Amino acid sequence: MGARLPMLLFALVMATVPLVPQMPPFWIVLLDNIGLAALVAMGLVLLTGVGGLTSFGQAAFCGFGAYTTALLTTAYGLSPWLTLPLSLIVSGVAAVLLGLVTVRLSGHYLPLGTIAWGLGLFYLFSRVGFLGRNDGISAIPPLSIGSLRMIDPGTIYYAIWTAVLIAAWLTMNLLDSRTGRAIRALRRGHIAAEAFGVHTPRAKLLVFIHAAVLAGLSGWLYAHFVRAVNPTPFGAEPGIEYLFIAVVGGAGYVWGAVLGAGIVVVLKEVLQSYLPLLLNGSGQLETIVFGILLVALLQLAPAGVWPWLISWLPWKPARKRPDASLSLPPRQRGPGLSGVLLGVDKARKQFGGVIAVNDVSFDVQAREIVALIGPNGAGKSTTFNLITGVLPATSGRVAVLGKPIHQAPPQEIVRLGISRTFQHVKLVPDMSVLENVAIGAHQRGRASALASMLRLDRADEARLLAEAARQIERVGLADQIDQPAGSLSLGQQRIVEIARALCVDPMLLLLDEPAAGLRHMEKQRLAMLLRELRDGGMSVLLVEHDMGFVMNLADRVVVLDFGVKIAEGTPEAIKTNPAVIEAYLGAGA
Amino acid sequence: MNTTIMLFLMQDGITNGAIYALLGLALVLVFAVTRVILIPQGEFVTYGALTYASLASGQMPGTAGLALAMGIAAFGFDLFVQRRTLHVRRLVRSFVPNVVLPAIVLALTGFLVSRHPPILVSILLSLAIVALIGLYLYRIAFQPIAHTSVLVLLIAAVGTHLALQGLGLLFFGAEGQRGPAIADAALTLGPLRFTGQSLSVYAATVAFMVALWLFFGLTLYGKALRATAVNRLGARLVGIRTTLSGQIAFLLASLIGALSGILIVPITTLYYDTGFLIGLKGFIAAIIGGLVSYPLTAIAALLVGAVESFSSFYASNFKEVIVFTLLIPVLLLRSLAAPAVEEEKD
Numbered sequence: 001m002g003a004r005l006p007m008l009l010f011a012l013v014m015a016t017v018p019l020v021p022q023m024p025p026f027w028i029v030l031l032d033n034i035g036l037a038a039l040v041a042m043g044l045v046l047l048t049g050v051g052g053l054t055s056f057g058q059a060a061f062c063g064f065g066a067y068t069t070a071l072l073t074t075a076y077g078l079s080p081w082l083t084l085p086l087s088l089i090v091s092g093v094a095a096v097l098l099g100l101v102t103v104r105l106s107g108h109y110l111p112l113g114t115i116a117w118g119l120g121l122f123y124l125f126s127r128v129g130f131l132g133r134n135d136g137i138s139a140i141p142p143l144s145i146g147s148l149r150m151i152d153p154g155t156i157y158y159a160i161w162t163a164v165l166i167a168a169w170l171t172m173n174l175l176d177s178r179t180g181r182a183i184r185a186l187r188r189g190h191i192a193a194e195a196f197g198v199h200t201p202r203a204k205l206l207v208f209i210h211a212a213v214l215a216g217l218s219g220w221l222y223a224h225f226v227r228a229v230n231p232t233p234f235g236a237e238p239g240i241e242y243l244f245i246a247v248v249g250g251a252g253y254v255w256g257a258v259l260g261a262g263i264v265v266v267l268k269e270v271l272q273s274y275l276p277l278l279l280n281g282s283g284q285l286e287t288i289v290f291g292i293l294l295v296a297l298l299q300l301a302p303a304g305v306w307p308w309l310i311s312w313l314p315w316k317p318a319r320k321r322p323d324a325s326l327s328l329p330p331r332q333r334g335p336g337l338s339g340v341l342l343g344v345d346k347a348r349k350q351f352g353g354v355i356a357v358n359d360v361s362f363d364v365q366a367r368e369i370v371a372l373i374g375p376n377g378a379g380k381s382t383t384f385n386l387i388t389g390v391l392p393a394t395s396g397r398v399a400v401l402g403k404p405i406h407q408a409p410p411q412e413i414v415r416l417g418i419s420r421t422f423q424h425v426k427l428v429p430d431m432s433v434l435e436n437v438a439i440g441a442h443q444r445g446r447a448s449a450l451a452s453m454l455r456l457d458r459a460d461e462a463r464l465l466a467e468a469a470r471q472i473e474r475v476g477l478a479d480q481i482d483q484p485a486g487s488l489s490l491g492q493q494r495i496v497e498i499a500r501a502l503c504v505d506p507m508l509l510l511l512d513e514p515a516a517g518l519r520h521m522e523k524q525r526l527a528m529l530l531r532e533l534r535d536g537g538m539s540v541l542l543v544e545h546d547m548g549f550v551m552n553l554a555d556r557v558v559v560l561d562f563g564v565k566i567a568e569g570t571p572e573a574i575k576t577n578p579a580v581i582e583a584y585l586g587a588g589a
Numbered sequence: 590m591n592t593t594i595m596l597f598l599m600q601d602g603i604t605n606g607a608i609y610a611l612l613g614l615a616l617v618l619v620f621a622v623t624r625v626i627l628i629p630q631g632e633f634v635t636y637g638a639l640t641y642a643s644l645a646s647g648q649m650p651g652t653a654g655l656a657l658a659m660g661i662a663a664f665g666f667d668l669f670v671q672r673r674t675l676h677v678r679r680l681v682r683s684f685v686p687n688v689v690l691p692a693i694v695l696a697l698t699g700f701l702v703s704r705h706p707p708i709l710v711s712i713l714l715s716l717a718i719v720a721l722i723g724l725y726l727y728r729i730a731f732q733p734i735a736h737t738s739v740l741v742l743l744i745a746a747v748g749t750h751l752a753l754q755g756l757g758l759l760f761f762g763a764e765g766q767r768g769p770a771i772a773d774a775a776l777t778l779g780p781l782r783f784t785g786q787s788l789s790v791y792a793a794t795v796a797f798m799v800a801l802w803l804f805f806g807l808t809l810y811g812k813a814l815r816a817t818a819v820n821r822l823g824a825r826l827v828g829i830r831t832t833l834s835g836q837i838a839f840l841l842a843s844l845i846g847a848l849s850g851i852l853i854v855p856i857t858t859l860y861y862d863t864g865f866l867i868g869l870k871g872f873i874a875a876i877i878g879g880l881v882s883y884p885l886t887a888i889a890a891l892l893v894g895a896v897e898s899f900s901s902f903y904a905s906n907f908k909e910v911i912v913f914t915l916l917i918p919v920l921l922l923r924s925l926a927a928p929a930v931e932e933e934k935d
Contacts, residue, residue, distance in 0.1 A: 054740055101921055109920045111743070112876045116916035119869075123910040240747050247744045284755035291752030295730045295745050302737045 007169070014161050018154045029153045030269055032225060034261045035160035039218035041245040041257035042167055043211030048243065049251030050175065051207045052187030053103065054111035056239045057118030061212040063125055063234030064091040065219025070137040070229045071130070080143050080224055084217075091216025092209050099208035103201060118239045126231035136230030143224045156225050163221060164258065167214055170453040171254050174210070177452030177461055178445040181435055183207055185428050191390055192426035194410040196419070196504065197443030206449055248297055250304025259306050267293065322434070322465035328444050331417055331505045340402075341366045341539050342418070342508055347386050347396035347406070349379075356382040358563035359396065364508060369530060369540045371550045373574075374560035375583060380543040381423050383560070384510055387541075388420050389413045400508075415443055419504035421497035423512040423543070429486025433477060433496055436485045438468040440503030471499040476525060491517035495526070502533075509533065511542040515549045527553045551575065559583065596781055598898045604787045604856070605870075606894025607794040608849045612871025613886040614801065615842035617878060621818035622838040624739050625731055628746040631868030632753035633846025635861055637719045638854035639761040640847075642768035644702060644711040651760030652718050653691075653698040659725035660691040666728055687728075691721050708769060716847050723843020726753075727836050735835060750865070757861035765858035768851065790852045797845065798887065810837060870897065870912065877919050889919075 018028055040058050048054045068090040069083040105113045126134050143150040150156040174180050182203045185193040190200040223229050249260020271286035301308045342364040349357040357379040364370045372380050385391040387398055389410040398406040400416050427436045441464045447457030472481050475495050494514055515523050530540055544550045551571040559567040561583040574580055619627045636652050643650040664687040694717050730749050772785030805811040816824040817834035825831055874893050878886030900911040
């Protein structure tokens, strides 16, 4: 992570700003406001920009933080430092409760749901008696350390910006970790992430809580900065404004939140103080101009201002090479490494009236390459989904080493040592090849989100990345290791998926059309790799349409047609099987 | 519970619900076609209502001038896009609807306003003005970023909402206005008295829904809009101009918004910022309908109207809390019912 030096410089600059002689106090107030907004927006960067969960309700979490400390310091005389953890806990608990309901909402229901409770909470703040209804709570004590009372904007400035810097550091650490990769994979759908052991609802809830706690922190600071709270700053409009900030700055970039806060807060201030002078103070002119400027800014830089600025930088941050000497402990291999590894017994999947997989039975032995072939729509990918727990079987049994797994979720199945690739590549295109592959090792890591934030995960993280780098080298993509996965050709992306699957250290590898889109030489290399893996003790089950590839590679072939198994045997036997020939070429061929 | 009160509340709820239904339909339409969550829908409501009220009281509405200004801006955008391939015919094709048309409307408004036009003329003028604003709004604010994510479009929608709301204050002032009733007749059924106005709300809602249904079911443009809603790229490949679909969607939405405003302004006093909350309620109905289903949206709107009316009677302090939290269980149910499809977003 090459961000340490710029961050230190930034901290240094921010620390000296209030010390500049003749600095107008008003600018300091502006900077305070920017810091407060940046904290909330930072949470949104993680939640919306990275995790893809749009929330309009962040202002309500500020409200939880602010009202908690306001109530406890005024009515019960608690010290503000004592209420800090309480404010954060209240926001966090509110996030857990709202999050448990909200993060399960799919697609567009989620942002709409957040509008709903955001507004609901706002009206609640303004109606509840002990929170002072619309008047709110005033005479909140200032923060104080010993005899230093942080009353003037120049002193609380340090509290606010220390909070911003710490939050930025924690958030960036989180993103640059095992948990961070899981969060970054959320936006691309959950199937791939879950296939490698990520608990997507848990990851979503985590970012939700993270964002809420940051908002709560901002609310706590706000309450002691303004020293009065009322419902207005916690309603729908501020909630939307925080989202502006994140989007304008560049949703997805931690520093975009700070930059966006700077742009929006300064813009609003300039408009509010200068426009009325210009046009004799008529009406809400600043709102009009602000709205128009916002739309114009989005038209100029739809991805946000921060990435636009970064693209102008002459130097690119260097990436650190993973230390390849580190290794993860290999999987405990049971004694049953001979005999049946995977048993599929009368597996059946029915979608309404369509029987996609009709009582299919076959097995995969240890150290064996089995190919599953059949014309389009034969039920091959559905069979894969039944084995890996993506779809529940309607009836039948799937067992690994004799242990039934047909009720298990994907996260448990991958833990047993079964990993897979997808027919339609499911990588995160804006993450590097290394990071994508490291998701495969997710369930072999131990570090928690909290440890990652505090940088206590480095040893664990280095081992995960080393494993990922080793698998990338093994599949022959070492030169592409730092490129964004989306920039690779489709064939290479399939190979990246194989490397990701290998990171699981699997007993059984399920490959869905691995050779599609590969050139001749690449196919040969792939076949060599798969044979090597088999000789090393791994079993492979693959779906493939390239008959030359399959017949040369597979030890055994299972043929499906319209969901029914029509043949099984060695490649030689399958080539001459009349039922197979009929399925592929039609009767009489 | 008193039956009369209940019936009265029901009636009130249905009247409001009918309006929410109209707005909900417009939101569904715009979202399906353009992926824009139309936050400024509320401004169309206030613009329609207050333009109508201004015309009725003999004041020149500022919206007519705004329509011309936005039309000129839209023409400017067209000009900029075509700057390398300027062609007289295409210039004229952009100039006439974007500049000439709003200029005519402005002139007509100026001519008629001091002569106390009949109510129907005022209504038609208001509808025309707001519909043009909606059309140009799409051209200026959304067409250039039509390809970006839903989030960016949403933020742009919020930006336009702010700008339009500020302009509303500029045009109509901070005081609320009421417009003249469309019909004075009243109908008494047992303990219930239906005013001509609430009857016209029902009639207009039903008529508009039927018209929309016919438009989408029978006309080529309606089908083109539906095709765009299902698959933008596919629609383009078969020759549907998706920008045209977007413009039609916005035109319809602003028309519906203005009509809703005109229908309620004789019943309730409207302020420049009332529209936002009304729009939000329509929004809730649209969400309950899943942002896709028109009939479900209409039913949900009636439900929202009823809940609002009953909660304003029993717990008026918590009216908004109740209406908005109503949404959460519904959303949850919808999410659970929806099949777990893999989302492939941009």
